[in-house]
Amino acid sequence: MTATEPLSGSPAPAAPGRTLNLTLRVWRQAGPDAPGAFEDYDAPGISVDMSFLEMLDVVNERLVEQSREPITFDHDCREGICGTCSLMINGRPHGPQRGTATCQLHMRKFADGDTIVIEPWRAEAFPVVRDLAVDRGAFDRIVEAGGYITVNSGSAPDANLIPIPKSVADAAFDAAACIGCGACVAACPNGAAQLFTSAKLAHLNLLPQGQAERYKRTEAMVDTMEELFGSCTNHGECEAACPKEIPIDFIALLNKDYLRAKLKNRRYLSRKP
Amino acid sequence: MSDITLDAKVPDGDIQTLWDEHKFNMKLVNPANKRKYEIIVVGTGLAGASAAATLAQLGYNVSAFTFHDSPRRAHSIAAQGGINAAKNYHGDGDSVHRLFYDTVKGGDFRSREANVYRLAQVSNSIIDQCAAQGVPFAREYGGLLDNRSFGGAQVSRTFYARGQTGQQLLLGAYQALAEQVGLGKVKLYNRCEFLDVVQVDGRAAGIVTRDLLTGEVQSHAAHAVVLATGGYSNAFFLSTNAMACNVSAAWRAHRRGALFANPCYTQIHPTCIPSSDEFQSKLTLMSESLRNDGRVWVPTKAGDPRGPDQIPESERDYFLERKYPSFGNLVPRDVASRNIKAQVDSGKGVGPLRNGAYLDFAESIKRLSPQVVEERYGNLFDMYERITDENPYKQPMRIFPAPHYTMGGLWVDYHLETTIPGLYAIGEANFADQGANRLGASALMQGLADGYFILPYTIGDGLAPLLNKPLADTNHPAFKAAEAEVTDRYRGYLATNGTRSVDWFHRELGHIVWDNCGMERSRPGLEKALSEIPALYQEFKTDLRVLGDDRSLNQSLERAGRVDDFFQLAELMCRDALEREESCGGHFRVEHQTEEGEALRDDENFAYVAAWEWTGPDTPAELHKEHLDFKHVHLAQRSYK
Numbered sequence A: 001m002t003a004t005e006p007l008s009g010s011p012a013p014a015a016p017g018r019t020l021n022l023t024l025r026v027w028r029q030a031g032p033d034a035p036g037a038f039e040d041y042d043a044p045g046i047s048v049d050m051s052f053l054e055m056l057d058v059v060n061e062r063l064v065e066q067s068r069e070p071i072t073f074d075h076d077c078r079e080g081i082c083g084t085c086s087l088m089i090n091g092r093p094h095g096p097q098r099g100t101a102t103c104q105l106h107m108r109k110f111a112d113g114d115t116i117v118i119e120p121w122r123a124e125a126f127p128v129v130r131d132l133a134v135d136r137g138a139f140d141r142i143v144e145a146g147g148y149i150t151v152n153s154g155s156a157p158d159a160n161l162i163p164i165p166k167s168v169a170d171a172a173f174d175a176a177a178c179i180g181c182g183a184c185v186a187a188c189p190n191g192a193a194q195l196f197t198s199a200k201l202a203h204l205n206l207l208p209q210g211q212a213e214r215y216k217r218t219e220a221m222v223d224t225m226e227e228l229f230g231s232c233t234n235h236g237e238c239e240a241a242c243p244k245e246i247p248i249d250f251i252a253l254l255n256k257d258y259l260r261a262k263l264k265n266r267r268y269l270s271r272k273p
Numbered sequence B: 001m002s003d004i005t006l007d008a009k010v011p012d013g014d015i016q017t018l019w020d021e022h023k024f025n026m027k028l029v030n031p032a033n034k035r036k037y038e039i040i041v042v043g044t045g046l047a048g049a050s051a052a053a054t055l056a057q058l059g060y061n062v063s064a065f066t067f068h069d070s071p072r073r074a075h076s077i078a079a080q081g082g083i084n085a086a087k088n089y090h091g092d093g094d095s096v097h098r099l100f101y102d103t104v105k106g107g108d109f110r111s112r113e114a115n116v117y118r119l120a121q122v123s124n125s126i127i128d129q130c131a132a133q134g135v136p137f138a139r140e141y142g143g144l145l146d147n148r149s150f151g152g153a154q155v156s157r158t159f160y161a162r163g164q165t166g167q168q169l170l171l172g173a174y175q176a177l178a179e180q181v182g183l184g185k186v187k188l189y190n191r192c193e194f195l196d197v198v199q200v201d202g203r204a205a206g207i208v209t210r211d212l213l214t215g216e217v218q219s220h221a222a223h224a225v226v227l228a229t230g231g232y233s234n235a236f237f238l239s240t241n242a243m244a245c246n247v248s249a250a251w252r253a254h255r256r257g258a259l260f261a262n263p264c265y266t267q268i269h270p271t272c273i274p275s276s277d278e279f280q281s282k283l284t285l286m287s288e289s290l291r292n293d294g295r296v297w298v299p300t301k302a303g304d305p306r307g308p309d310q311i312p313e314s315e316r317d318y319f320l321e322r323k324y325p326s327f328g329n330l331v332p333r334d335v336a337s338r339n340i341k342a343q344v345d346s347g348k349g350v351g352p353l354r355n356g357a358y359l360d361f362a363e364s365i366k367r368l369s370p371q372v373v374e375e376r377y378g379n380l381f382d383m384y385e386r387i388t389d390e391n392p393y394k395q396p397m398r399i400f401p402a403p404h405y406t407m408g409g410l411w412v413d414y415h416l417e418t419t420i421p422g423l424y425a426i427g428e429a430n431f432a433d434q435g436a437n438r439l440g441a442s443a444l445m446q447g448l449a450d451g452y453f454i455l456p457y458t459i460g461d462g463l464a465p466l467l468n469k470p471l472a473d474t475n476h477p478a479f480k481a482a483e484a485e486v487t488d489r490y491r492g493y494l495a496t497n498g499t500r501s502v503d504w505f506h507r508e509l510g511h512i513v514w515d516n517c518g519m520e521r522s523r524p525g526l527e528k529a530l531s532e533i534p535a536l537y538q539e540f541k542t543d544l545r546v547l548g549d550d551r552s553l554n555q556s557l558e559r560a561g562r563v564d565d566f567f568q569l570a571e572l573m574c575r576d577a578l579e580r581e582e583s584c585g586g587h588f589r590v591e592h593q594t595e596e597g598e599a600l601r602d603d604e605n606f607a608y609v610a611a612w613e614w615t616g617p618d619t620p621a622e623l624h625k626e627h628l629d630f631k632h633v634h635l636a637q638r639s640y641k
């Protein structure tokens, strides 16, 4: 079901103040069970200073003027931090600019006359709810399975009791920067969620506070991930698509911890009695 | 006329021990009985997620509602700068008392002392809690937590996680919530919008929601309801808030009897990227920290057509440094914002639309080296370049103030309970602790204080007497009537069949509110807004066009309900601003200023919380006053010269 339209090549960036005349080929689908199809829309006079989502706002406003139903798409912060926006643009999750979420992509990255193909994330674990919006609840299920450090409110010791080497804190942070957008899954030919899961595991497993639940957490999260998502066969597409440039190295840590977890948990913990 | 008496229920006693003693005096629900109670938490931002997780840990049955697709995505996630606490890890003289004092003073003496003192006290536990959850706060090489000074504070008390503090704190609270969801202690309703609170026998007995995917309108019963639904800056249309932020939850509660306090207290943040065209959908904040090393200036000549590099030093006006020699570029947000606007209004604005001032790093880059500047601000510079296509290492940034935070909100007492018994409000949704102006890094602190450490105690006091009281029946006529009202309201938007989109109305409304009830307010401006808003609202009711149906995901329909409520709120903001014949914090009335153009308070007549009561759609709201006593801080005129 992916678009057959060729990528628009690498356009010369438009000069400031200019406008573009574009054609959008957008996936429309009335509901989860409805059939979907591409529809074409003319989008003339798009300012190069608009963000990609502002361009869609304008197109929607014009559709409403013509009494046609606007295009549904998810978004919220428009600052690249909430992970809500989720568009497949010309076959690439979040579009052509590396390390950039859809909401931070600007129209100056496109050229006059381009046809832009816009689709929802395509992954079995993320069913379409309408047009370009999908259900990413499967990510929440992975976190619910173990993506936390148990600490009841009010029971924590003084924060400076456990010094954490800056390098460890920084590495944990690099992993914690994941915004849960799902681009990694959409980019993966198998629809696997290894990059997302490994990022959460690395964040918590690297920190001293996370050690007590390390192996229980790892086994529970990975097992849930495998129930809900496809398997990882090391394509590496996820890393290239990730707007936060989460490195694929974290997946190695996931695999290592999972192996150890299997051994340890079988011996001591027996998570499921 | 109503019989409401505003009782803040602040216990008597020494402010320093008040909260501890009160915790001891409050009624408790014993652990085995907690599971007999149902609590609804609406909103899963910092305040809501921390509250829902904590209540579930304590043993209550919790249902959590969010209209986001996941609780990981509230607006809280966008907070950049940091979170305050009185840890005094740096030994620079910070203390609970100093944080309390700074917060009351920063709020321009319009907050409730006892609440603010408690906030300062629990601030330290927040840092402990979050560090234990694995929030990756910035650290020094020795492995201990790092702090920075923020927003003009004279001590280093701000904890931060790179430029993503809100994200990391929210993920911590979200994960704590997810754990409770996984354990079956919290039932989560996502993509589900709260649309009304229902009272039975004079107490909040539940809520009515609309499932955003199916349009299904449903009732849910509970022993107590908590609103943690955020602030209303999007009344201005353009703001730094996430697109979904709105006032509807608070407003619908207001219409059912919860008083709305200080709606005119809104905060404008000085350093945002100016808009580039009329289609701009939101404004992006550039962290306050940039003012530590950036210098704000405009050309001395109005309409100067030259680029910044063509303008010699002698023809630049570093107006903040000139007017405020001791604080310079670091004056508080309200002062900086007003001054920037004044320069732009006088025709000295810069950029293609002449709608900004320069924030210039050239001198810092020379003094510190580009590497150091990159270390400090690299991610912000990248973000700026991505949006504007201009490189701030080579040419000054352009900035302009934008609506950012709302200090007003639902009136709550010391227990965080609204004037509807059993209905609580926490986080930005309540009015409580920030007075007329919020200091940087204090919103995250307040949201988490409310959610982790205050509400979970105070709610028990209200619940204890209800032991073994059955839940209200959702077939009760009060629920059915509220459901019918919601259904009719949304069908009404679809049936209007006019010619204008929801966003068109929102944008027009935003213009009116920004022009007349924004950074500066005047009697003629507010009166003008009060005649323009109802006229536009009338058009909204007759000329709105919402396509599609109410039985599937329909984003325009959702927004129609929110914009409807913004219209009603906007009127109240203007009335409140008109009534408050003084300037304080974020509320600046041009009629009330010192000779130097600073905000002029009138403590004798206006040291009160203005709490408004809804009296119906066609009658004006009624004002109730909670007088504010200051026993521990000395009321003084702020000066930053």
Ligand SMILES: Cc1cc2nc3c(=O)[nH]c(=O)nc-3n(C[C@H](O)[C@H](O)[C@H](O)COP(=O)(O)OP(=O)(O)OC[C@H]3O[C@@H](n4cnc5c(N)ncnc54)[C@H](O)[C@@H]3O)c2cc1C
Pocket: B042, B043, B044, B045, B046, B047, B048, B065, B066, B067, B068, B071, B073, B074, B075, B076, B077, B078, B079, B080, B081, B082, B083, B165, B166, B192, B193, B194, B195, B228, B229, B230, B231, B240, B241, B242, B245, B246, B248, B249, B285, B404, B405, B426, B427, B428, B429, B440, B441, B442, B443, B444, B445, B447
């Ligand atoms: C760009 C930016 C930067 C900031 N930086 C800082 C900072 O550095 N330090 C600081 O202290 N503060 C900062 N703030 C302010 C701070 O982020 C907010 O005040 C705070 O996060 C609000 O948290 P909250 O939990 O009250 O509300 P929110 O995070 O807004 O959460 C609201 C929740 O309610 C839900 N909701 C709302 N209405 C409904 C409804 N009707 N039905 C169902 N669910 C609903 C939403 O889904 C969401 O889960 C910043 C704000 C902005 C805009």
Ligand code: SF4
Pocket: A177, A178, A179, A180, A181, A182, A183, A184, A185, A195, A196, A199, A241, A242, A243, A244, A245, A246
């Ligand atoms: S790993 Fe990257 S692509 Fe995947 S969810 Fe996180 S931020 Fe998105």
Ligand code: FES
Pocket: A074, A075, A076, A077, A078, A079, A080, A081, A082, A083, A084, A085, A101, A102, A103, A104, A179
């Ligand atoms: S809308 Fe928040 S990351 Fe794009």
